[in-house]
Amino acid sequence: MLKQFFNQQLYIQLSPQRVLVRDPKSGQAIDEVPEIALQRAPSGKLTIVALGQDARGAVAQPDTAVHNPFAHPRSLVSDFTLAEQVLKGFIWRVRGRRLFTMSPVIVMHPLGEHAGGLTxxxxRAFRELALGAGAASVRIWLGPPLTDEQLLSGTLPATGRIVSP
Incomplete structure (x- = not known):
């Protein structure tokens, strides 16, 4: 019972054009381009300069490049490490700074047409991305977008399904 009080659920929709991270309890959400700006130091070390919409503005800095880790012609994830960093940053923005937080349950929803379905x-990559971004557990939803009411009640539409790797 106590765990249910503190348990946080997040809904994440993934596409090459947008990533939505939403907290169905609070209604807080971030919906941005999944881009990350990296700057290379003279030592060769890469540093994250900006995420989302701010990433394109960071290109004006020297030795800075913008990457979209969800843009690939055959797969939704093109760079696992950068994708994980984008998700961590977006989750942090939605959850905010809190003294005590439990790891959230994340519902990952990959969008788009997947010829032949997902492998x-x-x-497994979606599951590992969410776990690496701080999830306690992960459910992968294949179907229409979910509403906050559906997520909170657990009554999911019959036109989709939860899959596990």
């Missing part, structure tokens, strides 16, 4: 490798 076990892709499903």
């Amino acid at each position: 076990q490798l892709e499903l």
Whole structure:
């Protein structure tokens, strides 16, 4: 009972054009381009300069490049490490700074047409992305977008399904 009080659920929609991270309890959400700006120091070390919409503005800095880790012609994830950093940053923005927070349950929703469906490798990549971004557990939803009411009640539409790698 106490765990249910502190438990936080996040809904994440992934596409090459947008990433939505939403907290169905509070209604807080971030919906931005999944871009990350990296700056290379003279030592060769890469530093994250900006995420989302701010990433394109960071290109004006020297030795800075913008990457979209969700843009690839055959897969939704093109760079696992950068994708994980984008998700961490977006989750942090939605959750905010709190003294005590439990790891959230994340519902990952990959969007788009997946010819032949998603492979076990892709499903596992989505699961590992969410776990690496701080999830306690992960559910992968394949179907229409979910509302806050559906997420909170657990009554999911019959036109989709939860899959596990």
